[in-house]
Amino acid sequence: MKKPVVGVFGVSGCAGCMLTMLYEDAFKQLSNFLDLRSFPLIKEDKYTGDFDYVFIEGTVCSDEDIMKLNEIRKRTKKVVAIGSCAALGGVPSAKNFLDQEKVMKLVYPKTNQLKSTLPQPISMHIKVDYSLPQCPPDKKEILEFIQCILTGREFKPYENPVCFECRKKGNKCLLDEGKLCLGPITNGGCNALCPSNKTTCYGCRGPLKEANLKAFINLLKEKGFTKKELHDKMRTFAGLGFGELEEENKTSRWLEN
């Protein structure tokens, strides 16, 4: 079998997702089966041909990002959004919920020539075939995805709540301890990394399709949490990820009263 041609790219981001791939021994092993043509951290980007699969990390924050994405999309059969930024908007999308001018002045007090657009997940600009959210992405999931590429299987995203894996590890519920944990409404697959280390879930893998948002909000209200606290948590790592779920459920209705 011909080796699949694979590339790794980043738009505005921290390169953490790429690092995660590099740090995984299994990735090194699997990359023997791949024709890896582009990977900014380890390879010069000279390849101009087409790709079978491209992994893209980072958030779309500028016109250059959009141009880069469009160019890659044209040369690629399947685009994979890797990490919370590419898949959901990630940390940079916090700007969407703030006063734009204030943010500009706060971050770049001396220059007014910087042009940055509203940060968005790459799916808002190009067609994305697969998403592997999480900040940083899950090594095991990357591995599984590459195995799927190599064996011709269809990759199936994990579709159970974070709580499921969390409870299987025998963890105590952080909600019971009075902390605002997004576990019940967040898609798992991370093996409950944060709650297992006593840190609440920030929803970095994005919303759970089957989430009972209404029940969750009622529970938070009973526990005395505010709308702002919920939104802050939802928007820290998942960026715009929960927006759709909120829209579907018309969340604000329950949050207000």
Add this chain to the structure above:
Amino acid sequence: MQKVLKKKELNNFIKELMSNYEIIAPVKNGKFEIIKDPSNMELGKITIVPAKEFFLPEGETLIEFKGKKVIKTHPENKKRIIFGMRKCDLNAVKIMDSIIKDENYLSRRKNTILMGIFCEHPDEYCFCNSMELEDYYDLLFYPEDDKYYISVGSEKGKKLVAKLPEAKKEIIRIIKNFKRVPDKSIEKHYRNKIWESDANRCLSCAACTINCPTCTCFEIYDELSPDLKNGTRKRGAASCQLKSFSTVAGGKAFRNSRLARFKQFVYHKIVYYKKRNGRYMCVGCGRCLRACPPKIDWTDTINILTGMKNHDAKRNRVSAKKV
């Protein structure tokens, strides 16, 4: 005839057993764990997590694939004792015995001695007395003053306490319960709307089933090695509360609604299993209620359905929380 052991001798007694057995007992974090030092035991409270992982370990390998060869893996055959199980935990093992029939389970079960302890401090979630539990143990420790009075339930247990002196009196105690579910005839109420008020509050987080000592539903999945040459077929816990569990290839879920999934849990425990096996699958340990983030109390719902509790009381409770 019961055997007797001074409470201050317990740790030494356990330590002696350690030379021949792996000892598993409740520890501070609310779990059962393999212990090396008996002083780490925490026998005062019911654990949050049941002991079922010692019979059905998460992600255990069922089969290995080596190239084209398929190899059956055998479970570790360590002799072990689980100490500190309560009446609910002990009955749960009996229920697991009736469900799980594969070689791995049976061999672990055969190598495990159940050394229970009388439950002195049930909490507000316990309702074991309502679940028609039976005596099921190899040994059962009844604490009384400065001693344990030990009932022997099997030959295996008898050998462990052979050296201990016989008791001069017999101590048998009954567990106190605050919560009761006197009437469990809910089969005819399957379509009652009241279940919706429970299901609407359910987060489908599966905490109830994962922490239930008798919930044994599992999934089988394959993993490939990074060189793609070898693989394993594994087993991990599943949950009826997750839509993915009843979804078939093509995407149709047979328990599509939260309500259908919620009722599956309650009815399996109270109705379905009993129809097949003549006893309740629920042991009244209350772990599902304790673990539930919104604290949905289905025993309360049963009591309302069977006329054991005022319906308005429940409705008020639910609506009061909405404000």
Add this chain to the structure above:
Amino acid sequence: MMQKETGYLPKRYNIKSVKEMTSDVKLLRVSSKINPLPGQFIEVSIPGIGECPLASCSFNKDYVDILLRNAGNTTSEIFKLKAGDKIYIRGPYGKGFPLETCGKDILLAAGGTGIAPVTSFIEYIEKNRKKFGKITIYFGFRNKDYILLKDKILMWKKKFNIRLTLDQKSPGYLNGFINQLIEKDHPNVENSVAFICGPEIMMKAITKSLNSLGMKNNKIFWSMERRMECGFGNCGRCTIQDVYVCENGPVFRYDFIKPRIENEEHANEVKE
């Protein structure tokens, strides 16, 4: 009676032949002496990929036919196999068609890949023809290109009363659903037992038609599809209320399974 299998170790078998039925359905013939009873199922697996439950599509002591639709990861992997390749199977599992119905007239109805278990039953009848009365078989397919096991159907035409109908109009074929055809045919069902396999919505419609002809629900059998995983009533995945499809089925008498399915549906209809 066979001893109850409770292990997960599959055995390796040789694939004798692979026949393409339609664009997404294939028929595999596997050399094996497991000889499942009509209506029983087997767990077919690909090492490292997974298992999938499939009805046996034959009744023969030397081979097992497997009819499969390319619908998931395991089936698409099985789809890649060729004659001479190896395949892994454990089972058979479940109760098949009740063979004590011998002596009766038999009405069979199958839609789409539901033809698989029905085929195993027909082949059983062929080998035990004297034990049964009149045999009437209804087949329903989407259109001409989706007709499965054409060769077998042609052969059966010589022995049995075969009624084949297509959802879409096509010259030379009957048109409409099986239930409509049954109502038109108005067969005498006095001494009959019916076995149906197909999508639940189809089985429901056929059952209704048979009821209207005077057939009682205790004479109608459904072959159910759920996600059977362990195969012997342990994993809990395939349950319909108190019933394990893998262990108690997959063939159920309709009056037995009906209240359970209806409860399940009722619970699913709720709006949150």
